[in-house]
Amino acid sequence: MTGEDPSSGAHAEDAGxxxxxxxxxxxxxxxxxxxxxxxxxxxxxxAARTVVARxxxxxxxxxxxxxxxxxxxxGLRRVENPWEADTGVTTALAAVADTGSLAxxxxxxxxxxxxxxxxxxxxxxPVPALVGSYADAIVRLAAVRPAPSGMRMVTGPSSSGDIxxxxxxxxxxxxxxxxxxxxxxxxxxxxSGAPEVASE
Amino acid sequence: MxxxxxxxxxxxxxxxxxxxxxxxxxxxxRALLPxxxxxxVSRPESAATAARLTERSREWQDGGWPENLVPLRERAAxxxxxxxxxxxxxxxxxxxxxxxxxxxxxxxxxxxxxxAIVRRIAAEHSVRLVVKSKSMVTEEIGLNPALEAxxxxxxxxxxxxxxxxxxxxxxxxxxxxxVHLAHxxxxxxxxxxAGERLDHDVTAxxxxxxxxxxxxxxxxxxxxxxxxFAVAExxxxxxxxxxxxxxxxxxxxxxxxxxMTPEKVVPRMADLGVxxxxxxxxxxxxxxxxxxxxxxGPRRAGESDGPRELHLVIVDNGRHRILGTRYEEVLACxxxxxxxxxxxxxxxxxxxxxxxxAYGGPIGAVLxxxxxxxxxxxxxxxxxxxxxxxxxxxxxxxxxxxxxxDLRADDAASGRRMSRAxxxxxxxxxxxxxxxxxxxxxxxxxxxxxxxxxxxxxxVARRWARGRELPDLRGAGRLRRALRRRHRTGDPA
Ligand code: SF4
Numbered sequence: 210m211t212g213e214d215p216s217s218g219a220h221a222e223d224a225g226x227x228x229x230x231x232x233x234x235x236x237x238x239x240x241x242x243x244x245x246x247x248x249x250x251x252x253x254x255x256a257a258r259t260v261v262a263r264x265x266x267x268x269x270x271x272x273x274x275x276x277x278x279x280x281x282x283x284g285l286r287r288v289e290n291p292w293e294a295d296t297g298v299t300t301a302l303a304a305v306a307d308t309g310s311l312a313x314x315x316x317x318x319x320x321x322x323x324x325x326x327x328x329x330x331x332x333x334x335p336v337p338a339l340v341g342s343y344a345d346a347i348v349r350l351a352a353v354r355p356a357p358s359g360m361r362m363v364t365g366p367s368s369s370g371d372i373x374x375x376x377x378x379x380x381x382x383x384x385x386x387x388x389x390x391x392x393x394x395x396x397x398x399x400x401s402g403a404p405e406v407a408s409e
Numbered sequence: 410m411x412x413x414x415x416x417x418x419x420x421x422x423x424x425x426x427x428x429x430x431x432x433x434x435x436x437x438x439r440a441l442l443p444x445x446x447x448x449x450v451s452r453p454e455s456a457a458t459a460a461r462l463t464e465r466s467r468e469w470q471d472g473g474w475p476e477n478l479v480p481l482r483e484r485a486a487x488x489x490x491x492x493x494x495x496x497x498x499x500x501x502x503x504x505x506x507x508x509x510x511x512x513x514x515x516x517x518x519x520x521x522x523x524x525a526i527v528r529r530i531a532a533e534h535s536v537r538l539v540v541k542s543k544s545m546v547t548e549e550i551g552l553n554p555a556l557e558a559x560x561x562x563x564x565x566x567x568x569x570x571x572x573x574x575x576x577x578x579x580x581x582x583x584x585x586x587x588v589h590l591a592h593x594x595x596x597x598x599x600x601x602x603a604g605e606r607l608d609h610d611v612t613a614x615x616x617x618x619x620x621x622x623x624x625x626x627x628x629x630x631x632x633x634x635x636x637x638f639a640v641a642e643x644x645x646x647x648x649x650x651x652x653x654x655x656x657x658x659x660x661x662x663x664x665x666x667x668x669m670t671p672e673k674v675v676p677r678m679a680d681l682g683v684x685x686x687x688x689x690x691x692x693x694x695x696x697x698x699x700x701x702x703x704x705x706g707p708r709r710a711g712e713s714d715g716p717r718e719l720h721l722v723i724v725d726n727g728r729h730r731i732l733g734t735r736y737e738e739v740l741a742c743x744x745x746x747x748x749x750x751x752x753x754x755x756x757x758x759x760x761x762x763x764x765x766x767a768y769g770g771p772i773g774a775v776l777x778x779x780x781x782x783x784x785x786x787x788x789x790x791x792x793x794x795x796x797x798x799x800x801x802x803x804x805x806x807x808x809x810x811x812x813x814x815d816l817r818a819d820d821a822a823s824g825r826r827m828s829r830a831x832x833x834x835x836x837x838x839x840x841x842x843x844x845x846x847x848x849x850x851x852x853x854x855x856x857x858x859x860x861x862x863x864x865x866x867x868x869v870a871r872r873w874a875r876g877r878e879l880p881d882l883r884g885a886g887r888l889r890r891a892l893r894r895r896h897r898t899g900d901p902a
Contacts, residue, residue: 244699292627308697317711321660325653343697344682350703351678356643358510359660359715360703362685367653368699369615371569373592374465374585377612380568381619381626382653382700 233306233339240309244365246386268295274318291326299324303349304334312346315359330383336392412628414562416621423601425577431762433577439765442788455759462756469694486806489741499641499674506644510706512719520550523724536630542655543567544635549767566654581760583746589760632658636669648702655702665716672740691745691804727780741805748799771799771809790816849886856882
């Protein structure tokens with residue numbers, strides 16, 4: 210790293226301005242929805258499980274081999290082959306309040322395909338994983354040891370602007386992206402502390 | 410171990426209705442530039458393309474740079490120039506890191522060297538099908554025809570690249586390869602490919618391409634991508650897309666070949682936090698593109714996807730000659746295409762095809778002659794009105810207009826003795842009063858003798874002259890005479 214602080218980039222505001230801004234979860238939800246994703250803010254894992262069960266219905270699911278994912282997807286119709294799955298459920302290392310982005314890390318338990326092959330991607334994100342800016346998330350990724358072979362930043366469902374430069378949603382990656390934000394609004398973030406459950 | 414393409418099945422039914430100079434394989438020699446541009450301008454499609462580009466550029470760039478990106482832009486410009494100042498040591502660090510993580514690094518001096526390396530890798534793995542994520546450097550080095558000559562099917566998976574591939578065209582814009590086509594053109598291509606009439610809704614057409622390409626990601630023996638940024642400190646390759654195709658190309662085939670030019674290297678991971686938001690904004694007016702795929706070596710032991718082999722090909726193809734010259738800064742380019750979208754000449758030409766090079770627009774008009782792969786590219790700096798729009802929108806502040814002027818001066822100073830002699834004679838003639846007066850009298854006489862539409866009757870210049878007229882020179886010298894008379898009689902001006 211150099212002397213330059215990457216978090217002091219475009220999105221850093223002085224403390225006063227920051228205090229008057231909405232909380233990380235509120236900003237994240239607004240940004241994600243702006244790019245075509247859906248945010249579901251729930252207070253705990255039990256509520257997350259209800260949301261995920263409703264989103265998956267009786268469709269097939271591939272999921273990361275992760276304790277949080279295992280608990281939340283318990284009882285769903287699991288398959289091994291992502292190409293046959295309707296939905297992929299994964300975790301994320303971080304999520305960005307300013308841009309609605311997710312930072313994903315791939316390893317044995319978190320294969321690349323779970324979040325890119327099935328037509329629907331559901332990411333489970335604990336509220337403390339929220340960071341302010343895109344640059345902050347890159348710093349988080351850079352700090353993972355050992356350096357993962359695959360990482361990905363994701364901002365919304367896949368899209369293409371290649372026909373007459375009009376953006377259409379749903380290209381090679383998922384056609385729909387849901388983020389389930391789990392936990393009370395973080396104490397580090399300013400604004401209202403109560404989790405707001407997204408209106409469905 | 411790889412299958413045959415489903416996506417290209419029926420491609421022979423798609424008609425190739427493009428002008429010759431838009432073809433997928435760049436011709437060794439094109440018609441004279443004024444002839445090509447005259448034809449490009451007169452195509453009705455060009456006006457529609459110009460309208461689209463103008464509308465987008467207004468939408469994205471209106472009001473100049475958003476306040477939050479201004480400091481980022483300055484930092485990005487610094488980061489890119491800092492890297493260029495010490496390119497070799499950054500590349501050495503990158504190569505060491507990629508190797509440390511289990512990848513293989515190849516250095517190639519020329520396009521032919523680079524394609525030979527990829528062909529060898531494909532042959533070693535008996536590859537029959539290659540899936541590609543959009544990459545301009547592979548256009549520059551002619552990778553697809555080289556692989557196809559070995560009997561390998563190459564499938565472009567980026568929607569725009571897939572559309573132009575079906576029509577046997579080159580991409581017409583760095584980040585919007587099919588910008589020269591209307592919705593209707595795309596629908597016609599897909600109908601022909603499918604052999605039936607499809608739903609022509611834009612989302613449905615995208616869905617058709619998605620379904621067609623899906624199987625190829627699974628069965629391809631090799632995935633090829635470009636690289637947007639290569640991080641020296643970690644050996645991480647960053648690939649930026651909206652469609653998610655790079656994620657499939659870099660994770661499903663057993664071998665991944667990433668191709669980059671030396672200047673794509675950046676020192677630190679943190680630099681991505683500066684450069685990627687800028688690239689997103691400048692390229693497509695998005696706050697962030699949807700995907701940034703970060704690859705650090707092949708899959709590790711126990712992982713269930715990701716390539717088993719990762720090859721990084723670093724191809725110079727003429728760049729070392731630009732380093733250390735007054736054009737060095739052009740290598741700071743992050744290929745956002747903003748200068749193309751903003752350029753009135755590029756728009757009027759209906760996109761980049763008429764430039765006849767891999768890169769069109771302001772960046773192409775500067776870079777192509779410097780890469781010196783084709784003698785005719787020396788004419789490209791003249792395809793500019795020098796309005797300065799490209800410099801305003803460039804996220805890394807490359808002084809493109811200054812470079813265009815310098816390149817014209819270089820061109821004028823070297824070779825082309827005929828035109829140089831012409832300019833000298835003109836300058837000599839107009840340096841003295843008698844010469845000037847004589848030339849005006851000759852012009853006036855000629856204008857009276859020659860028919861107005863004389864240009865269109867010339868044998869060679871006819872195509873160039875389409876839509877042009879001789880200026881009315883019958884009154885040449887009249888202003889001068891009037892001024893002299895006034896001067897003599899002392900009339901107030
Ligand atoms: S020269 Fe600047 S504006 Fe043009 S493509 Fe490169 S970075 Fe973008």
